[in-house]
Amino acid sequence: MSEQADKLELTPDSFKRVGANDTDAQEKISAPSLTFFQDAIRRLKQNKAAIISFWLLAIIILISIVSIWWTPSDPNAQHVAYANLPPKIGNGIPGFTGQANVGGQLVDKYAQANVPKGTYYILGTDYLGRDLFSRLMKGIALSLLIGMLATLFDLMIGVPYGIISGWRGGHTDTIMQRIIEIISSIPNLVVVILMxxxxxxxxxxxVVAMGITGWITMARLIRAETLTLKTQEYVLAAxxxxxxxxxIATKHLIPNLSSTIIIQTMFSIPTAIFFEAFLSFIGIGIPAPNASLGTLLSDGQKTFRFLPYQMWYPAAAISIIMIAFNLLADxxxxAFDPKTNN
Known part of the structure; x- marks a missing residue:
């Protein structure tokens, strides 16, 4: 070892001068600079379930928008002679052949009802001969509209209420929170029925009935966040x-509350849709002949034993909408609060 050390000689060529350019290259940040929302979108894209749910909802909303101007047929037009026809597509696809089991035999219900050749109903007809596919398109559109309008009430009432309560504090906060407790102590169903x-x-x-009590959760969340934000340095500086x-509320509080508002909104929409479906199902919601997911489920359950397809399709539609909204909200x-993953 000593002989090798003696042979090792250090010369000026053994050293390399480090220049200023090399230091700058080492300290350079290679990753692009991202804003809070850009970083949240990046994390959201990594969640496959949320992205699939987003595109499912985009397709459903697009179909709902199209239904405002076009449906295969008039959703409220009655053709009693064509009542309870099974689903049929073109010349017949397995499960959509227009045939039904009658007395142990498959019968072509379209031929039996003398339906003109080339006329068929993709999802069949109901007990009044109305096109179920057209009614489902209208029903989804109406249910989504109710959900979004009810959520708009949450934003218009809950966000300002929560900010004022949290910002003012003291006796104002105490009184406003007691009002919320009084309203929340009354069951939502009782308030809606009275309205x-x-x-x-x-x-x-x-929409008004659901909006009266639906904003309470939003207000409580916004108040809790406001109590935290108002002690931050930038708010104290302002x-x-x-x-x-x-x-201060418009420039500092609301931008920093945006993640809470967006997340709670995504949870509020399916809640409002399901509540409307429940009201219509028990007969105190959307009046006939208008179609919503609740009225379609109510009509379908009456004949579910013999014509289950009349309930399957609206049930599948509301299930997909509810699951997609909840997965996207999760x-x-x-994405907005990565700490929730831990």
Missing amino acids: LLLFTPGLGSI RTIGESPFK GLRD
């Missing part, structure tokens, strides 16, 4: 330079 008794049943009365509470929650 529907006072007003004519329909889209407007259902107050020090004399900015008004309104400007994905958004994880």
Whole structure:
């Protein structure tokens, strides 16, 4: 070992001068700079279930928009002679042949009802001969509209209420929270039924009835976040330079509350859709002949034993919508708050 050490000689060529350019290259950040929302979208894209749910909902919403101007047939037109026809597509695809089991034998219900050649119903017809596919398109559109309008009430009432309660604090916060506790102590169903008794049943009365109590969860979440945010340095600095509470709310609080608002909105929409479906199912929701997912389920369950397809399709539609919204909401929650993954 000593002989090898003696042979090792250090010369000026054994050293390499490190230049300023090399230091800059080592300290350079190779990853692109991302904003909070860009980083959240990046994390959301890694959640496959949330992305699939997003595209499913996009397709469903697109179909709902198309149904405003076009449906295969008039969803409310009655053709009693064509009542309870099974699903049929073209010349017949397995499961969509237009045949039904009658007395142990397969019978062509379309030929039996003298349906003109080339006329068929993709999802069949109901007990009044109305096209179920057209009614399902309209029903999904109406249910989504009710869900979004009810959620809009949550935003319009819950967000300002929560910000004011959390920002003011003290006696104001105490009084506002006692009001919330009084409202939340009354069951939602009781409030909705009373509202529907006072007003004519329909889209407007259902949205108002759900909006009266639906904003409470949003208000509580926003209040809790506001109590935390108002002690942050940038908010204290804004107050020090004399900015008004309104400007602080719009410039500092609401942008930082956006993740909470978005996530809670995504949970509120399916809740409102399911609640409307429940009301229509028990007969106090959307009046006839208008179609919603609740009215379609109500009509389908009456003949479920003999004509199960009349209930399967609306049940599948509401299940897909509910699951997709909840998976997307979970994905958004994880994307905006990565700590929830731990």
